[in-house]
Each structure stands twice: as C-alpha cells, then as structure tokens.
Amino acid sequence: MTTPTPRTPVPVHSPREAPSPVHSPREAPPSPASSTPGGVGSSPRRPDGTLKVTGEFAYSSDMWMDDMLWGATLRSPHPHARIRGIDVTGAVRMPGVHAVLTHEDVPGEKRYGLEYRDQPVLAFGKVRYRGEPVAIVAADHPETARRALDRVRVDYEVLEPVSDPVRAAFDPDCPLVHEAGEDLPPAHPAHHRSGNRVRYQPVRTGAFADGATAAEVRALADVVVTGEYQVGMQDQAFLGPESGLAVPAEDGGVDLHIATQWLHVDQSQIAPCLGLPPEKVRLTLAGVGGAFGAREDMSMQVHACMLALRTGRPVKIVYNREESFHGHVHRHPARLRYEHGATRDGRLVYATAEIVLDGGAYASTTAAVVGVASSLGLGPYEIPHARVDAYGVYTTNPPCGAMRGFGAVQACFCYESQLDRLAAELGLHPVELRIRNAMSEGSRTATGQRVDMPLPMADMLRRAREMPMPPERAAAGPVDVRALPGGVANTSRGEGVRRGVGYGVGLKNLCFSEGFDDYSTARVRLEVVGGEPAVQVHTAAAEVGQGLVTIKGQIARTELGVERVTVLPSDTRVGSAGSSSASRQSYMTGGAVRAACLAVRARVFELVRAAGLVGDDHPDELLGLAGGKVVSGARGVLVSLADLLGASAVEETREFRHRATEMLDPTTGQGASHTQFGMCVHRAVVDVDVDLGLVKVVALDAVQDVGRVLHPQQLAGQIQGGSAQGLGLALMEEIQVSGSVIRNPSFTDYLIPTILDVPPMRIEVLEHPDPHAPYGLRGAGEPPTLSSTPAIVAAVRAATGRPLSRIPVRPEDIVGIERD
C-alpha cells in the first residue's frame, strides 16, 4: 500500500528573530529570553510557515492516493422524523459506486460522543436534526457519489421539531428529543439530567446558600438592574472544511489522515464503532485549516473508515461549505436573565443569573459548557450573594458544542452589559464601577474557588482606559467614504454618524476543569546528526494554526541548549496530548515537552558523570546545556554533546498533568473546578451610522495578562484573532435557525469579519507568572474572544442610546425597527 501525500516533518533550523509586535509595559517583569537562539521568549519563524506560504503544506483536503474512492454523506432533510425504512438498491446498482452503507453496516457501537455516547454514526430510529447523516456512499468520482445519494430512498415520518430551548428546559409536556432508556447512555448523576435537560447546574453563595429568596436579598441593595439577553448561534467557520482520508491496512485495521483537534479522543470513539481494538485504528494529523472548537467533535471520521474497510480502498471525504455548516457543532445560542443589586456607592451586593444553553440534538460538550457558564456566569466580580442556574438542553436544532471561550462567552456579554447598566444607574464611569468590584489574587469565585494566581484586573482596566484614543472624526471638510460605517457601500455623507466608547472584561478558565484527568505526552530524542546535536520532538498534539509546533521547538531549544530541533508529525504512535482547546496546549503539551527534555538532560548528566568528567572534587557541580555543549557553572565547557553521545541517542517520554480539580457540588455549585484563570480587557471605539444601522469599529484595544510570553509574535496573533471573532459575534455572525432549519449555510449569508471590519489593535501584554504553570504561562487564545464582544456592544450603546440586549446586534436594532 502506498502512503498518501506525506506531510513533511517540519525542521526547525536557525530561526531568525522577528520584531516583537507586543507592547510590554515598562513595569512588567522582563521576559527572560532563553540563551539559545529561537528559545522561549523569542519569536522564531513558524517551522511550517514556508510550506504554508508556498502552497506545499498538505491540508487534509489535499491528501491524494491514486486508487482512492470518494465518499459522500446522505443527510436528513427533516429536523425531527422517524425513519420507517431505507432502500439503497437504486444507489448500489449505479456504475462507479463501490459501497452504500447505513446504520445496519456499522460494525461495532452504533453511537459515539465526547461526553455522552448519544450520537449515531448513521441515524437509526429517528433523526434529530436537519443534516444528520443517514447513509454514506463510496464511488470512483465525487459527482458519482453525490448522484448515488439521490438514489437512496428514505421513508420518514415527520415529527414536530423541538425548536424552543426554553420550552425544552422547563415544559414537562415538551416532546422528548431522546426517548429515555431507549437511546440514551446513563448520565453523570451530578448533572441532574431529566427530560430534555442534558445538565442543570446551580450555584449558591451567601444568603442564597442559606435559602434566602430573591426578594429578601434584593432588600439589601440600593439599586437593582435586570436584563434579559439573547446570544445567537455562532459558527467557527474555519476556512478549511472537514476532510479526511482513510486507508485500509493489511492487518485489518485502518490508517486515518484527519484534520482534528484531538487525535486520541477521535481514536477512542472510532475504534469501538468499527469494532476494532484501538491499536488497529491509527491516526495521523493532516494539515488543519483552522478549528476554533469545531473539530473537537468528530464529523466524517467513522464514515471514511467504514467505507475504506468495506471497499478495501482508500476513501477520501471532503465537505463543501454548505455541508460544513451542517457537519460540525456550533457555539451554543443562549437565553439569559440577569439581576444585579448594588449599594449607592457602587458595591455589588448580589447577582442572579438564569442561563439556558441550546445544545441541539446531541450532547457534544454541552455538560462542560454548562459547567463553565454556571461557575463563571457572574464574571470576575466580588459578589457576596450569588445565585446562578444554568441549563443545557436537547432540542432538534443543530448540535452545539465547543467554540473558543465556550460557556464564558455567552455569560460575559450579559454580566458586562449588566455592569454598564448599573454604572449608568449610579452615575459612575463603567471602568470605575468595575474597579470597585474587581476580583484579584485571593478573591473567591462564585463557586468558592480561591484565585491562587495573580489577577491584576484593576490595573488592567486602568491601562485600557489610559490607552491613547484614536483621532476624532473630522468635523468638517471632505468625507472619506471608506472611513464611514459601511465603507464604500455607505449611501450617506456621514450626517448620522455618532461615536461611542465601551469596555469589556472577561474571566475564562484555562485547561480542562471539573475533575477531568487531563494530561499530555511528549517524546524527546537527542542524538548527533552530521556531527551536530539534534533534537526530535514527538507529540500527538494538533497544530491548528495557534503555533504549537513553534512553541514545542522553542521549549526544546531552551531546555536542551540545542538549536537544531525537528518537530515530528503528530500521530497516535505516541501517547495522547489532549485537545487543542481550552487554551491548554502551551501549558499541557508545553509542559510535557519540557518534562521530557528535563528527563533527557538528566540522562545526559548521568553520561557525563559516568564518563568521569565530573571529578570527585566537584560532586555537586552545577551542570547545564548550552550551545550544544555540557557546561559546568564553575569550570565552563566540559564536553560537546557530539563527543559525549557519539552514535548513541538519548530518548525520554513523559506525561504531564496539571493539578487536580474538583467537581462542582450538584446543589450548591461549590468546588475548585478550574485549573487556571485568564483575563483580557478590551476598549472599543465605534462609529455608528444611526440612520443606516451600520457600525464601524474604529479601535479595539486590549490588555491581557499571559503570565509569561513564550512567542511575542504568535501571541499577538492569538489576541488579534480572538478579538476578531468576538467582533463577529457582536456585529454580524449568526447562524439563523427557524423551525430548527439553518437558513444561511453559506458565506454569502453568514458573515465573518473582513480585513475592513477588523481595526488595527493596540495590545498591551502583562506578565504576572502563575506559580502553578510551566514557565508561569497562562493560556492566551480564548480570553480575548470573551471581552471584545461586550466592549463593542457597549460602544454601540454609547453611540446610539439603544439597549441592545441581543447579539449579534442587527442594523434594525440600531435604527430601532421592531421585529416580530
């Protein structure tokens, strides 16, 4: 069997320094740059960068084998229907068609899932969302496969969709999406699953923990603000649609080349469905065209493997954009109700939140999303009395799961909107109110978890407020239409343009939470190649664009003092690295690479001692590695690694775990459930054309604490990218669903921010190290996604005076046209 277009291992050679795009304030502790060029704290080039800019980098959709077949998926046209029968005979008879498979052909387990195995590989009994896979085809040409799908006859009995998440959560007469017993695996007892509820999580502190009613607690406050909010369904909209290539192997197993966020969790779901032991399902990471959470769940993984095993030929499946909108989970849309009470001098007294998250047809990560929304639902504020009730429900809407900042994004928009309302009510500057109630190191969250790492929130808010403002709009003179909201499409002369400023701050848990035994594995090998020491780093971690391949190389250089590092392709031949999600890979896989490097170092020092290079007169000599040599603190260079190792290699594999976390108490929601906290503050400046309902974000500036900067340039990219996705949620991005049907599954109608929508950003990065984390670092990818949305909406409110309690904000919300 030939192998598919190989992904070249990415060699990391003599990186050159890039200019740092990050403004580190003078007071921040300096980032101690590694002594090895290209180490931690510098900005070496991405090792896969040249391949990406020359078109040679092989994304999953670029995989090719000469004898391969093309797979295609038949999807349900109904959001909710009973399947009475499936007839594939017409499709099977078509020339060029090699296999047509349905649920009857699934060799093993018929369902899979990240938390609950509730999602059928191919639908049986019922379909629960529009676009659910029902049958799969392999043919010698993609068009043939597509036409064969038209010949599969499915007899549906159409059922009423369950489209309203609030009804699904609270109405006992609401039809069930999953009939109990029949098709649901047992739930975690602490999740309170019942009816259509996947999870319910309450949180109670202060008087609420003692059973006080809302009215009793309300009496403690001078000022009360309430708000009802809605968050639309956001799509990750990664630019490279789902794709993969499955290759049958001679041992009866299968090799899958796939764009995913977590190879091993895919493997652990695929193998049982195929009825194969895990070691016969081998995965290799193919090039990933963006992820943002959407690739944490599987899409066509099992389908491609089933078709490959059935036909004995490699099978490639590539989704098109419309199919991609139906082929992955989205951000949970939410309905939320908040109430905040404060004293006249602006101290928060109490807060309550009711949060309903629409999980759609299958659980995916809904339980974890509820865990985040409940524990962080009130944000980074000191609040004596707190009550949160968070629900995640099944509906027949598109399934929802992970997207950058999950659970925290929805809540952040609301608590920040509430703080602004309260500030207006009290006549305080929104930043001042936030500072008066800001959490800091030593504070406790609503779940009673003590923040045992720096949290310089007040300082960050002050810095954001003090950043220079963009220049005012010219009051007179010629109008540059490009600078107007709507750009060259604007039809006015800017008469109705008003400027507004808004702030947002968010608190995000980083790494996995709630007792999950999370770890990452790294194998590091040191040997001499061509007379020079060289390091190989092997992990199963998914590079999804965040730049983890660069970081792995930097850590190896720093710890081993060797410049030449090769990062091997990620695959399941090494232990799990966990998911490229929850902003966790620098922490976890970075931690694992570091641990493996330290183990290699220790072995090298043993060799030095064994060779008698450390004399009896220097038993405690401090040894180090630098410039490819073993050095002694006292005596300088002892030996070069090339001479010491000769033809032998030193290889070590290590697992790295973060500290243990706790489950939330099922009735009080108390528990130290999170590993680490991250925070970003945004200040947005917008121009709004109040006649046309158009918004231009003029400035979107950010302050973020990342503990320790590993790669200044890539870090800036994460902050810019996360902020841009928050901007999209604020102003334009929404999967419109009515009657459980997606109405806009294309980039024509689902808008993502363009280069004209995202302003240049001023970024200030703080480095207050987290004592629990490798290098003191804090995950950085998600926090900007939380705070940019409320900052922008606050700025639009300031410009328009409209309440704007729904995101994305639509033109009609700005001009004040009622919708029905």
Add this chain to the structure above:
Amino acid sequence: MPAQTLTATLHVNGREHALPDLDPRTTLLDALRESLGLTGTKKGCGLGHCGACTVLADGRRILSCMALAALYEGREITTIEGLAPEGGAARPHPLQQAFVERDAFQCGYCTPGQIMSAAGLIDEGRTGSPEEIREFMSGNLCRCGAYANIVAAVADVARTPLVPGAREPEQGRS
C-alpha cells in the same frame, strides 16, 4: 459522467497541460487541484465569497472557483506554486517571505489566496496606503484574523509608507 467531454490545454505556471476528457462544467479550481495536482490553491467556499482560491490569469487576480477551466485555454495562469520565479520553498517570492516574517497567517488556509491577491494588488498599484491595501484585499477572508499582519506584509513588499499617526505601523513594529 457527462455525455460530452472536451479537451482543453491550460498554461499554468509556465507549463502546458493537456486536459483530455474535461467535463465542461469543471471549474478552474477543481482542474488545478484534482487534474493537475496543484493543491496549493484552496477551496474555502466554492462560491466566490472567501478568496482562498485566488489565482492570476494573465496577471489579473481571479477567483478560480468561479471560473470554468475550459474558458481559460490560452490564458497564462499563475498559482501559488508558480509565484516565485525559481519556485519552491528554497527561493520563495518576496511576498511569501514577507508573510512568513510578519507572521501573516495562523492556520495558513487562506494564505495562498491572500498572497496571490496581494501579488495582483501590487501590480494594480493599489498599495498607496494601509487603508488602500485593506480596501483592495477585502475579498480575501482570514478566519484566524491575521489581517493586521497581512497588511504589514503587503506594505513591506509594496514599500507602502506606513504613515506616522496612522495606527497601522503599530503592528509588528514596536
């Protein structure tokens, strides 16, 4: 399979490729990717909305997903693989180099389209200011949000003055 196929000859990156049995409905993008194995050009949407499939036809940027391959017979097509005169990773084009140096991408999926679009843009002389670069690069989506660095990379190659006071120079310059 379609009843009628045709034979077309495409000039791509300075070489001639005969495409026998071409389905007349085949897009230029699919012909490049599937028939010629030039997978550097990406498909993000297939409907003309994302710019990932941008290539040059006689030096002008076009969306190859919206072009029928058969209609491009006799035109000189340049893809990301052929942008650098000497080709390949060893001697990248200045734009390719600038994208790497400015870190003007993350996942890189939009990048071939961004670079081909930038090449067309520089030829069109639309690089007078960062604002102009933005305006004329606005057909190329980047979901990773690398826009600021894309502007900087294009400006580097086009020698666009990054006007003091304009906020653009903040990016990657401090």
